[in-house]
Structure formats: C-alpha cells, structure tokens
Amino acid sequence: MKRTITLTVNGAPRSVEVEPRALLALVLRDQLDLTGTHIGCDTSQCGACTVHIDGRAVKSCTMLAVQAEGHAVTTIEGLAAKDRLHPLQQAFWDKHGLQCGFCTPGMIMTAADLLAHNPKPSEAEIRHALEGNLCRCTGYQNIVAAVQLAAGAR
Amino acid sequence: MATLFGSGIKRREDPRLITGKATYTDDVKLPGLLYAAMLRSTYAHAKLNQVDVAKARKAAGVVAVYTGADVKDKLNTVPCAWNVPNCDLKVPPHPVLAVDKVRYVGDGIAMVVAESRAAARDALDLIDVDYDALDAVVDPEKAAAKGAPELHKEVPGNIAFTWKVAGGDTGKAFAEAAVRVEQRIVHNRLLPTAMEPRATCASYNAGTGQLTCWITSQNPHIHRFLLSVMTKLPEHRIRVIAPEVGGGFGSKIPGYPDEALVSFASMELGRPVKWTEDRSENYKVTIHGRDHVEYVELCGTKDGTITGLRTRVYAGLGGYASTAAPGIPTILHGLMYSGPYTIPNIEGTIYGVYTTTTPVDAYRGAGRPEATFLLERMIDLYARQIGMDPVDVRRKNLIPKDKFPYTVATGITYDSGNYQGALDKALQLIDYKKVRAEQAKARKEKRYLGIGVTTYCEICGLGPSQVAGAVGFGGGLYDSAIVRVYPTGVVRAYIGGKPHGQGEETTFAQIVADEFGIPVENVEVVAGDTEATPQGWGTYGSRTTAVCGSAVKVAAQRVKEKAKKIAAHLLEASEADLEWKEGKFVVKGSPDKGKSFGDLALMANVAWNMPPGVEPGLEATAFFDPSNFVYPFGTHICTVEVDVETGEVKILRYVAVDDCGPQINPMIVEGQVHGGVIQGLGEALQEMAVYDEDGQLLTGTMMDYAVPKASQMPKVETAHTVTPSPVNPLGVKGVGETGTIASVPTLVNAVCDALAPLGVTHIDKPLTPARVWAAIQQAKGGTP
Ligand code: FES
Numbered sequence: 001m002k003r004t005i006t007l008t009v010n011g012a013p014r015s016v017e018v019e020p021r022a023l024l025a026l027v028l029r030d031q032l033d034l035t036g037t038h039i040g041c042d043t044s045q046c047g048a049c050t051v052h053i054d055g056r057a058v059k060s061c062t063m064l065a066v067q068a069e070g071h072a073v074t075t076i077e078g079l080a081a082k083d084r085l086h087p088l089q090q091a092f093w094d095k096h097g098l099q100c101g102f103c104t105p106g107m108i109m110t111a112a113d114l115l116a117h118n119p120k121p122s123e124a125e126i127r128h129a130l131e132g133n134l135c136r137c138t139g140y141q142n143i144v145a146a147v148q149l150a151a152g153a154r
Numbered sequence: 155m156a157t158l159f160g161s162g163i164k165r166r167e168d169p170r171l172i173t174g175k176a177t178y179t180d181d182v183k184l185p186g187l188l189y190a191a192m193l194r195s196t197y198a199h200a201k202l203n204q205v206d207v208a209k210a211r212k213a214a215g216v217v218a219v220y221t222g223a224d225v226k227d228k229l230n231t232v233p234c235a236w237n238v239p240n241c242d243l244k245v246p247p248h249p250v251l252a253v254d255k256v257r258y259v260g261d262g263i264a265m266v267v268a269e270s271r272a273a274a275r276d277a278l279d280l281i282d283v284d285y286d287a288l289d290a291v292v293d294p295e296k297a298a299a300k301g302a303p304e305l306h307k308e309v310p311g312n313i314a315f316t317w318k319v320a321g322g323d324t325g326k327a328f329a330e331a332a333v334r335v336e337q338r339i340v341h342n343r344l345l346p347t348a349m350e351p352r353a354t355c356a357s358y359n360a361g362t363g364q365l366t367c368w369i370t371s372q373n374p375h376i377h378r379f380l381l382s383v384m385t386k387l388p389e390h391r392i393r394v395i396a397p398e399v400g401g402g403f404g405s406k407i408p409g410y411p412d413e414a415l416v417s418f419a420s421m422e423l424g425r426p427v428k429w430t431e432d433r434s435e436n437y438k439v440t441i442h443g444r445d446h447v448e449y450v451e452l453c454g455t456k457d458g459t460i461t462g463l464r465t466r467v468y469a470g471l472g473g474y475a476s477t478a479a480p481g482i483p484t485i486l487h488g489l490m491y492s493g494p495y496t497i498p499n500i501e502g503t504i505y506g507v508y509t510t511t512t513p514v515d516a517y518r519g520a521g522r523p524e525a526t527f528l529l530e531r532m533i534d535l536y537a538r539q540i541g542m543d544p545v546d547v548r549r550k551n552l553i554p555k556d557k558f559p560y561t562v563a564t565g566i567t568y569d570s571g572n573y574q575g576a577l578d579k580a581l582q583l584i585d586y587k588k589v590r591a592e593q594a595k596a597r598k599e600k601r602y603l604g605i606g607v608t609t610y611c612e613i614c615g616l617g618p619s620q621v622a623g624a625v626g627f628g629g630g631l632y633d634s635a636i637v638r639v640y641p642t643g644v645v646r647a648y649i650g651g652k653p654h655g656q657g658e659e660t661t662f663a664q665i666v667a668d669e670f671g672i673p674v675e676n677v678e679v680v681a682g683d684t685e686a687t688p689q690g691w692g693t694y695g696s697r698t699t700a701v702c703g704s705a706v707k708v709a710a711q712r713v714k715e716k717a718k719k720i721a722a723h724l725l726e727a728s729e730a731d732l733e734w735k736e737g738k739f740v741v742k743g744s745p746d747k748g749k750s751f752g753d754l755a756l757m758a759n760v761a762w763n764m765p766p767g768v769e770p771g772l773e774a775t776a777f778f779d780p781s782n783f784v785y786p787f788g789t790h791i792c793t794v795e796v797d798v799e800t801g802e803v804k805i806l807r808y809v810a811v812d813d814c815g816p817q818i819n820p821m822i823v824e825g826q827v828h829g830g831v832i833q834g835l836g837e838a839l840q841e842m843a844v845y846d847e848d849g850q851l852l853t854g855t856m857m858d859y860a861v862p863k864a865s866q867m868p869k870v871e872t873a874h875t876v877t878p879s880p881v882n883p884l885g886v887k888g889v890g891e892t893g894t895i896a897s898v899p900t901l902v903n904a905v906c907d908a909l910a911p912l913g914v915t916h917i918d919k920p921l922t923p924a925r926v927w928a929a930i931q932q933a934k935g936g937t938p
C-alpha cells in the first residue's frame with residue numbers, strides 16, 4: 001500500500017515512504033520532523049500549514065504527499081539561509097507581528113509568496129493576500145505592518 | 155542605567171516562533187508513541203444502549219479500545235472546580251466517557267489507541283453505537299422552562315444554580331423612577347478558536363510510577379491537580395508540561411476528559427500516547443463561551459442620573475459544568491453590573507442552565523464582556539429615551555476620580571481610576587464634536603453614520619486567595635516565582651504563570667534586569683513545567699503581570715536584599731551605608747568602593763566569604779497574593795457607516811483608550827489591545843455558534859464559523875492613560891481582556907446609533923448584514 005516518493009525538501013533531496021492518502025502537512029510533521037508547519041483546521045481555512053511548492057504558497061493540508069513527488073518543498077525551517085533570518089521573519093519580530101506564534105509560519109510563507117509576486121503591495125492588497133491565513137491573537141494590524149516593513153526593506 | 159520598565163523591547167519568544175523551532179504539544183514525539191482518537195456522540199441527547207467495539211479491537215494497528223464501561227471504575231469523573239456558594243449549585247457527575255447517556259454532540263463514547271493517527275481514526279468507524287434519541291434543548295431560556303427535556307436526573311428542571319446579587323433598594327428605585335428602559339439581549343455563543351487545537355501526550359513510567367503529561371494548558375499546576383483527581387495518581391507523581399501553547403482565550407483552562415483518558419491509556423499500555431483534536435472536534439468538544447439570554451431594565455431621572463439596574467439572566471452551561479463554569483456568569487459577571495458608574499441600586503438573578511450543548515466556560519473576558527455589553531447597551535437606550543447625548547449620560551454617572559477606592563452597590567471595591575481622563579482623551583482623538591456634526595450632515599443626505607461609545611472598567615488580576623476561597627473557587631489565586639542567580643551573574647526566573655502569547659518571558663525579564671541592573675539578555679524566564687516552577691495558578695483573567703509579575707518583583711527584591719548583606723560584609727561597611735547605584739552597591743560618599751551584581755552573584759555562589767549567619771547561594775522564592783483585584787478601564791469609540799440597502803456595516807474609525815496602569819512593555823500592551831478589539835469585533839459582527847433544534851452544531855468547522863480575517867477588520871488606533879493600582883508593587887493592571895470587553899458594545903452602539911433615524915433601537919449580535927437589514931425592515935414596519 002505504501003509508496004516511496006522522492007522530493008526536495010528545503011533544498012535537500014529526500015525520499016520517504018508514505019500512505020497514498022497521507023496529507024503533505026502530516027508527512028512533513030510526523031515523518032520528516034518539520035514541525036514548524038502547523039495544522040489549525042481540517043477544512044483548508046486557517047493557513048497554518050502553508051509551505052512553498054516550487055516557490056508558490058500552498059496549504060500543505062490540502063494536498064497529498066504523493067502529489068509533491070518530484071517537486072521542491074520549502075517550509076518555514078528552510079525559508080532563510082542558515083543562521084540568518086528572512087526579511088519577513090525579521091519584520092515579524094521587529095513589528096510584534098506574532099503573539100502565540102501558531103499562525104506565524106504560515107503567515108510568513110504566504111507573505112513571502114505575496115512579496116515575490118507583488119514587491120510593493122498596498123495595505124489592502126496585503127490584507128487580501130492574507131485572507132486564507134487566520135490569526136486569533138494579533139488582530140492582524142502588526143502582521144500587516146510587518147509585511148509592509150519587509151516590502152520596504154527589499 | 156535607563157530602566158527597561160516602560161520600554162517596548164522586542165520579544166525574546168519570537169526567534170523560535172518565526173523559524174519553526176518552537177515545540178507545541180503535538181510536536182512532541184517519543185519512542186514507541188501510540189495515537190489516540192475519540193469516538194464522539196453524534197446525538198445531542200440520547201440513551202446509550204450498546205457500544206460494540208469488537209470489530210475495532212481487531213482492526214489493523216489498533217492496540218486498545220476503551221468504552222465508558224471499561225473506565226468507569228478506574229477513572230474518577232471530571233470535577234467542576236468553582237463551587238459558587240449560596241446558589242444551590244448542582245453539579246451532576248461528568249464521566250470521562252459516557253456510561254448510560256450522552257448529553258451533547260461530541261460527548262465522548264470510546265477511545266481507540268493505535269500505532270498511527272490514521273489507524274486510530276479508521277477504527278472509530280468500526281464502532282457500533284446503539285442510541286435511543288431523546289429530545290434536545292439548546293436555548294438556555296427554553297431549557298429552564300417547565301416541561302423542557304431534562305439532562306440530569308440530579309437536576310430537575312435543568313437549573314444548575316440560581317445566583318443573586320443585590321445592593322441598595324432596586325424595587326424602590328424602579329417604583330420611583332421617572333424613566334425606565336428595558337431590553338431582551340441575547341449574548342451569542344462563541345467558539346474560542348485558539349489557533350492551536352488542544353492536545354495531550356502522556357508518558358507513564360511503571361518503574362518510577364511517574365506520569366509525564368504534555369498538555370496544551372494555560373495552567374499546568376491546575377491541570378496537574380485535576381489529572382490527579384481524575385486518574386487517582388497522587389499529585390507528586392504527575393509532571394505536567396505545557397510547552398509552547400498556541401493561544402488559549404480560556405479554552406485551555408479547564409480539565410477535560412481527554413487528558414485523563416490519554417494518561418490512563420499510557421498507564422495501561424506502558425507506552426506513550428498522544429491525542430490531538432482536529433478543528434471540527436475542537437468546535438464540538440472544547441468549551442464554548444458566552445451564551446446568555448438576558449432581560450435587563452435600567453431606570454433613572456429625566457436629566458440622566460442612573461438610579462437602578464435589574465437583570466434576569468439565563469446562562470447556558472452546556473451538558474456538564476466545566477471547570478470554572480459556575481463562576482463565570484456569577485462572580486465575574488453579576489458583581490460587575492455597576493461598571494464604571496455610581497449606580498446605587500442593583501439587582502440581578504442569574505440562572506445557570508444545563509442544555510444539550512458543548513460545555514460553556516471562560517472565554518476571553520469571561521462574564522465581564524456580557525456585563526459591560528448589557529450595561530452599555532442600556533445606557534444608550536436610556537440616553538435616547540431622555541434625549542441626551544450618550545457621552546453626557548456616561549460622564550454624569552462615572553465614579554469621580556477622587557472617590558477611589560470606591561465600593562459599588564454589588565459590594566466590590568475598585569482600586570483606582572480616572573475614568574473621565576480616558577473619556578476625554580478618546581473624545582479628543584475621535585474629535586467627537588466634529589463626528590457628531592458629520593453625522594448630522596450625513597443624515598440630511600440619507601447616509602447612516604453612527605458613533606458608538608463605551609466607558610468600561612473590568613475586574614481582573616485574579617485575585618486575593620481569601621476572596622477566591624470565599625467565592626468557592628477551588629484553588630488559590632496568588633502566584634509565584636523563583637529568581638535564581640547563577641555564579642556568572644546570569645539569572646533564571648521560574649514562574650507559576652503560563653504565558654501563551656502574552657509575552658511575559660520578555661516583560662518579566664525586564665522586571666528582573668531592572669532590579670539587578672543587568673542586561674535583559676542575562677535573564678531567562680521559565681514557565682510551563684510543574685517540575686521546575688513553583689505552585690502557581692496559571693494565565694487567565696488578565697492576572698499574570700499583576701500577580702505573577704509582582705511575585706517576580708518581590709523575589710528579585712529578596713535576592714537583592716541578600717546581595718546587599720554580602721556586599722556590606724565584603725566592603726566592610728554597614729548595610730545602612732550602602733546605596734544601589736548603576737548596578738552596584740557602593741559605599742555612600744565613596745562611589746569607587748562598590749560591588750557589582752556580578753561580583754555578588756559569584757561570591758554568594760562560591761560562599762568563600764559569607765557574612766556570619768548568611769547561607770550560601772543567591773536565590774529567592776516569592777508567593778505574591780494581592781490585597782485586591784485590579785480594575786483597568788478606558789473608553790472605546792467607533793464610527794461606522796451602515797448601508798441600509800444591504801445591511802452592511804463599515805467601520806470608519808476605531809479608537810481605544812485603555813488604562814492598565816504603568817506599562818512594562820508598551821509594544822506588547824498595544825498588541826494585546828489590537829487582538830482583543832478584533833476578537834470582540836468578530837463577536838459583534840460575525841461570530842456565532844449555531845445549533846439546530848436537534849442540537850447539531852451547524853457551525854462545526856471553520857467554513858461555517860466566521861473567525862475574523864485580515865481583509866474584514868479595521869485598524870485600531872490606540873492610546874492610553876496611566877493610573878497606577880495600589881494593590882501590587884508594580885502598580886500594573888491587566889490588559890489581556892479589555893479589548894474584547896469594550897469593543898463589542900462599542901460597535902453595536904455605533905450601528906444602533908447610525909440607524910436611530912429609522913427607529914432601530916437594538917439588534918442582537920452578531921450584526922451580520924442579514925440581521926441589520928431585517929432590523930431596518932422591522933423598524934420601517936415591514937416584515938423582515
Ligand atoms: S491546516 Fe491547512 S488550512 Fe488549516
């Protein structure tokens with residue numbers, strides 16, 4: 001029943017034996033020990049599980065691990081070069097863009113995709129882009145400020 | 155040296171959180187780990203006949219299956235820990251797995267333990283349950299009515315308690331009043347929705363007899379106690395670790411059956427077991443909030459003096475009494491009926507009612523949002539009736555700032571306040587006169603602008619332990635800290651609280667670093683592990699900074715006192731001749747003769763030359779029990795425009811002026827206000843847990859329950875005033891819940907104000923376009 005898939009995870013080739021029905025989010029967490037990717041819902045609303053597949057933000061709870069076969073997956077652990085912070089990570093820190101931090105990896109991954117494709121977004125564009133990422137703690141204001149700061153720093 | 159108190163330094167929590175290196179409960183992995191899944195009732199109310207687990211037990215990967223019958227003699231029932239006195243409280247047994255009856259959709263029926271998450275989930279489908287459906291009742295007012303279906307044989311009529319609050323002579327006040335207003339208010343049921351679902355990972359070592367339990371917990375010491383009660387394991391053999399916790403909002407205070415079941419499984423099977431709820435399970439099983447039906451009357455003079463308030467409240471408790479549930483609509487609600495005002499006559503009757511729904515317990519604000527909402531709504535209705543500006547009515551009734559400490563009619567005494575100061579500041583920020591003028595102009599153009607104002611105060615910083623005991627709270631409400639200085643002069647503070655987003659690892663380090671004159675980087679704050687931290691009562695009720703922070707301060711002061719003794723000895727001076735200057739004890743008059751904190755840390759820890767009678771080491775423990783609660787306050791003002799064709803509400807501006815005393819870290823305070831306000835606006839505009847008549851939760855996933863999104867919410871403009879509290883050494887008050895307390899009536903008052911020309915007086919939350927539109931049609935005399 002299980003299948004071995006090969007994929008690139010945070011720049012390194014990995015091969016992993018998965019159940020065909022296994023969601024990518026769970027495989028990342030349980031089998032690849034990348035627990036920075038969180039699971040906050042079961043209906044694809046919260047965005048806590050957001051990773052990059054070939055550079056685009058994807059909710060990893062919404063795809064099967066087998067669908068990632070042959071693709072490049074980047075998680076929050078692999079977003080920045082070693083021992084450095086990505087400008088968005090730095091901006092979330094500087095602007096107090098997080099409280100409990102549970103939504104944060106997904107927020108940052110989504111925001112990174114936004115800035116890659118729209119380097120100078122307006123506040124409305126940022127809020128729109130983050131619609132699929134829920135945060136219960138911050139009221140979003142400082143998250144928006146963090147994305148603006150990171151956009152300015154580019 | 156500049157003080158760190160008052161400085162918005164960045165949070166030390168963040169590096170691990172922004173890089174994915176934090177460890178939340180579901181991240182915990184142990185060798186030989188098993189996974190649990192719970193079978194939940196699909197009926198709201200039913201007799202449980204047979205639970206057939208034979209097929210599930212044989213399924214691939216399944217290690218064990220337990221039913222209510224299997225565990226009922228091995229585990230105790232789930233305790234309720236707030237036994238509010240003088241209200242005839244009835245707490246029927248709450249078995250960890252249902253035995254003969256289920257009482258809400260989500261009530262536990264069986265637990266499967268298997269080698270993988272998937273195997274555990276799959277096996278649930280193999281369990282056959284034979285139910286006899288019974289009638290459901292989801293509305294607390296209906297559940298309290300004659301002939302309603304009864305949940306518990308021990309509780310005829312479903313009334314768990316009848317609690318009364320009274321002060322003054324309310325009957326007389328109403329009889330003599332020139333003006334009376336009344337309103338039925340439904341306080342919508344809410345789903346707390348901490349972004350991290352609940353989880354437990356339990357590991358029992360039969361050799362040592364020790365249970366280690368990772369729990370998504372706001373209060374690990376309380377969970378240790380509750381686990382001990384449920385599992386019958388003595389408390390000293392249980393270690394509870396609350397690792398990183400992804401938000402709580404009250405939902406991670408209670409003891410749930412799940413952590414006892416998972417612990418039990420680990421003890422039975424000799425392997426670690428983990429259970430993590432998914433979101434749909436969370437919405438059905440983790441506590442809900444609010445759920446009141448309120449009948450409220452307010453009376454006063456024609457010129458705006460409020461003379462009385464009377465309420466009758468039906469507070470839904472759900473199927474069982476959760477850990478703190480009885481205290482929420484009583485102590486934390488009814489006692490706050492005077493708000494920031496001098497209302498001389500107050501009377502309230504609160505019925506706690508069992509309904510066939512998920513248990514209701516503390517949700518951010520817990521009782522105070524409901525009190526503030528009904529009061530602020532009634533004041534607007536009253537102001538409209540007497541034709542006075544709602545701000546003028548409020549100003550006329552606010553407790554004067556020179557009257558503190560002030561005892562209100564409900565019997566509690568407010569610590570300090572300057573309510574007029576916050577009101578003035580908020581009016582100035584919004585430019586009240588100007589927005590009223592704009593409103594008048596807009597009305598002529600048939601545009602509907604509204605202004606909502608809330609002046610609030612709230613009770614938090616829970617609280618003196620003696621009061622906790624007197625009101626039936628099953629624990630103390632002091633908190634604790636150990637401040638431990640290492641030989642190299644770096645420090646760890648072990649605290650009884652358990653921050654889960656509020657940033658106390660940073661703010662408490664600021665307190666300690668200030669006390670010792672050392673860089674903040676030299677202080678670590680440790681929380682959440684009962685093995686390391688002294689007995690504490692957790693993080694809720696906006697108490698951690700005021701109570702636990704004070705314990706940190708006192709412990710640090712004790713350390714410093716001892717350091718001073720050692721300094722005096724080493725400098726051959728008397729203690730009286732020493733002063734603390736720029737991080738050193740120096741001899742007065744000869745500032746070059748001194749000992750730094752680092753010197754003293756080393757000398758105390760090596761103990762080569764201690765003063766006679768002074769023990770080696772440099773650490774101190776403090777248990778801080780405050781003399782009173784703290785009462786933060788403020789004024790929130792919001793302006794809205796309502797589209798009367800669609801019922802859509804657009805927030806134009808939102809101004810929050812809060813006073814939580816001196817701010818240790820203004821950046822963190824502001825973050826708490828932002829989050830609280832938006833959470834409250836969610837409650838006011840779009841959030842509601844909806845059950846159908848059969849007790850099925852219709853808003854059972856995030857698809858249906860409207861957690862606010864970035865694109866739906868406004869910017870919050872914050873400002874503050876500073877009125878210190880006299881009841882703790884930091885002078886601080888809480889700010890974790892003010893936002894959810896103040897923002898809800900502010901928004902609803904603004905919308906009702908906008909629609910005043912159409913004759914709309916009240917709309918029950920949430921103010922969805924459909925509800926607003928219907929209210930407009932109804933006011934116009936049409937059928938909605
Ligand atoms: S866990 Fe993927 S969207 Fe919520």
Ligand code: FES
Nearest residue numbers: 099100103135137
């Ligand atoms: S920081 Fe807690 S959910 Fe966003």
